Amino acid sequence: TSSSSTSGKVTVAVESARCQVKDNSLFSTYTYENAVVEKKEDGTLKVKPTSTDYEFKLDLSVPKTGLLLIGLGGNNGTTLAASIFANRQKMKFDTKQGEIEANYYGSVTQSSTIKLGVDADGHDVYAPFNEVVPFVHPNDLVVGGWDINDANLKEAAQRAQVLEVSLQQKLSKQMESIVPMPSIYYPDFIAANQTERANNLINPKGSAIENDKWAHVEKIRKDIKEFKSKNCLDKVVVLWTANTERFSGLIDGVNDTAENLIKAVKQSHEEVSPSTIFAIACILDNIPYINGSPQNTFVPGCIELAEKNNSFIGGDDFKSGQTKMKSVLAQFLVDAGIRPISIASYNHLGNNDGYNLSAPQQFRSKEISKASVVDDIIASNQLLYNDKLGKKIDHCIVIKYVQAAGDSKVAMDEYYSELMLGGHNRISISNVCEDSLLATPLIIDLVVMTEFLSRVSYKKKGVQDTEFEPLHSVLSFLSYWLKAPLTRPGYTAINGLNKQRTALENFLRLLIGLPSLNELRFEERLH
Numbered sequence: 001t002s003s004s005s006t007s008g009k010v011t012v013a014v015e016s017a018r019c020q021v022k023d024n025s026l027f028s029t030y031t032y033e034n035a036v037v038e039k040k041e042d043g044t045l046k047v048k049p050t051s052t053d054y055e056f057k058l059d060l061s062v063p064k065t066g067l068l069l070i071g072l073g074g075n076n077g078t079t080l081a082a083s084i085f086a087n088r089q090k091m092k093f094d095t096k097q098g099e100i101e102a103n104y105y106g107s108v109t110q111s112s113t114i115k116l117g118v119d120a121d122g123h124d125v126y127a128p129f130n131e132v133v134p135f136v137h138p139n140d141l142v143v144g145g146w147d148i149n150d151a152n153l154k155e156a157a158q159r160a161q162v163l164e165v166s167l168q169q170k171l172s173k174q175m176e177s178i179v180p181m182p183s184i185y186y187p188d189f190i191a192a193n194q195t196e197r198a199n200n201l202i203n204p205k206g207s208a209i210e211n212d213k214w215a216h217v218e219k220i221r222k223d224i225k226e227f228k229s230k231n232c233l234d235k236v237v238v239l240w241t242a243n244t245e246r247f248s249g250l251i252d253g254v255n256d257t258a259e260n261l262i263k264a265v266k267q268s269h270e271e272v273s274p275s276t277i278f279a280i281a282c283i284l285d286n287i288p289y290i291n292g293s294p295q296n297t298f299v300p301g302c303i304e305l306a307e308k309n310n311s312f313i314g315g316d317d318f319k320s321g322q323t324k325m326k327s328v329l330a331q332f333l334v335d336a337g338i339r340p341i342s343i344a345s346y347n348h349l350g351n352n353d354g355y356n357l358s359a360p361q362q363f364r365s366k367e368i369s370k371a372s373v374v375d376d377i378i379a380s381n382q383l384l385y386n387d388k389l390g391k392k393i394d395h396c397i398v399i400k401y402v403q404a405a406g407d408s409k410v411a412m413d414e415y416y417s418e419l420m421l422g423g424h425n426r427i428s429i430s431n432v433c434e435d436s437l438l439a440t441p442l443i444i445d446l447v448v449m450t451e452f453l454s455r456v457s458y459k460k461k462g463v464q465d466t467e468f469e470p471l472h473s474v475l476s477f478l479s480y481w482l483k484a485p486l487t488r489p490g491y492t493a494i495n496g497l498n499k500q501r502t503a504l505e506n507f508l509r510l511l512i513g514l515p516s517l518n519e520l521r522f523e524e525r526l527h
């Protein structure tokens with residue numbers, strides 16, 4: 001059905017001794033340089049540069065890829081499906097401001113560029129992000145998914161009130177033909193106000209498998225297998241964009257290890273959430289699983305299960321509006337030597353996400369996720385945050401449901417900071433986020449990047465007889481798009497947006513044999 005397949009398009013040709021194509025794979029060598037720092041007793045820091053040689057391998061063939069969304073009938077789910085259909089057909093539609101042609105604005109992979117180098121005159125030259133190495137194109141994704149509500153996507157998009165009416169009309173036939181697969185519903189995990197939506201269930205009340213959680217895992221595995229074979233897919237990525245759940249209690253013997261977690265599912269333990277059930281089903285079959293909501297789907301046992309199965313996971317919670325600004329602004333203030341003392345963040349929104357978040361336990365999940373975003377930024381500057389001055393920013397988060405706001409979430413933030421000699425600076429931001437139009441391009445990026453990262457493998461150079469290995473199961477390269485980045489156990493999250501983007505750019509560069517980006521600009525600055 002794809003009329004403009006552009007998966008795998010590459011417009012960058014590198015001549016580098018550090019990379020070569022062999023057997024449809026791109027091999028490159030890279031010297032990873034860092035420094036190990038040791039704090040001496042007298043407070044001085046002893047720094048020793050380190051370097052490690054790696055060999056990377058990128059499989060150049062882009063697989064036929066499917067995307068299964070949990071929450072397909074929601075605002076994000078319907079907007080995602082519509083955006084792919086509209087772009088695939090290069091659709092034009094009328095708005096009050098005139099004709100719009102479908103695009104993927106807001107997507108890093110589809111609508112941004114990365115710097116390659118300089119031209120003969122020393123001026124920067126950029127290339128589209130997705131034309132440096134082969135990526136799957138979103139137009140080629142086969143989309144499906146689950147929802148606890150049985151509305152077809154035409155009705156669901158009407159309910160969402162996100163898309164221009166003229167676009168809804170143009171897409172109506174295609175959207176109408178898609179009905180989400182039944183899903184699993186444990187009423188205790190999402191707000192009670194969602195009950196009336198739950199009419200499309202694998203485990204309806206009174207059914208034989210109502211409370212049989214292992215049967216739910218098996219059903220999801222079967223759904224994925226059938227979707228894959230019916231659409232002749234090579235690869236499937238599954239992503240949670242369903243309602244925010246409450247946190248699962250972390251209980252020793254239940255979800256602390258992979259083995260205990262599987263046992264708990266088999267005993268249908270009440271603390272195993274629907275999102276963890278989906279994650280387990282995916283992990284068992286090596287299907288990458290991304291969590292776009294704030295809840296702790298990835299309990300320690302779930303992460304261990306992914307590591308054991310070499311299966312990819314990523315999360316948590318899309319970083320779309322307010323938090324994205326925060327991860328730029330807080331970093332900027334602290335890096336400028338200014339000392340933020342308080343950040344007050346208000347939100348009001350009127351979509352179903354807001355309705356669900358109006359329940360205390362679901363709000364709590366969101367609050368935790370939003371609050372963590374400045375932690376690493378504070379920790380990076382001991383001159384501004386220390387035992388004497390205090391190590392915290394007073395960070396307050398409020399979310400209110402105001403139906404009239406619909407999907408146009410309003411975010412108001414005040415950054416109050418200390419300047420030199422007792423002065424103060426107050427920055428106030430009012431940000432209207434058309435929520436799903438911001439979140440949908442993030443879903444596209446998460447899927448495109450996950451598919452891509454799963455084609456990369458590496459080995460340490462000079463180590464004899466080792467095989468190329470995949471990246472670690474926890475795909476923290478995805479942090480750019482996530483509010484509370486999941487990290488490999490033992491590591492802390494990096495939230496600063498620029499750091500996250502730098503990692504992505506340099507990773508693409510090293511795969512094509514280019515050195516990491518630096519902004520030294522010697523062409524200009526030296527004679």
Ligand code: NAI
Nearest residue numbers: 071073074075076147148183242243244293318352353439
């Ligand atoms: P929504 O409420 O419109 O859609 C969620 C959908 O999930 C609904 O259709 C609901 O019926 C369905 N659902 C609930 N439980 C389910 C289950 N167990 N299985 C299958 N489907 C289930 O919400 P929206 O606006 O699409 O957001 C989705 C999620 O993404 C929310 O958790 C939200 O917090 C998160 N998110 C959204 C952002 C944004 O839109 N900018 C930013 C960050 C996170």
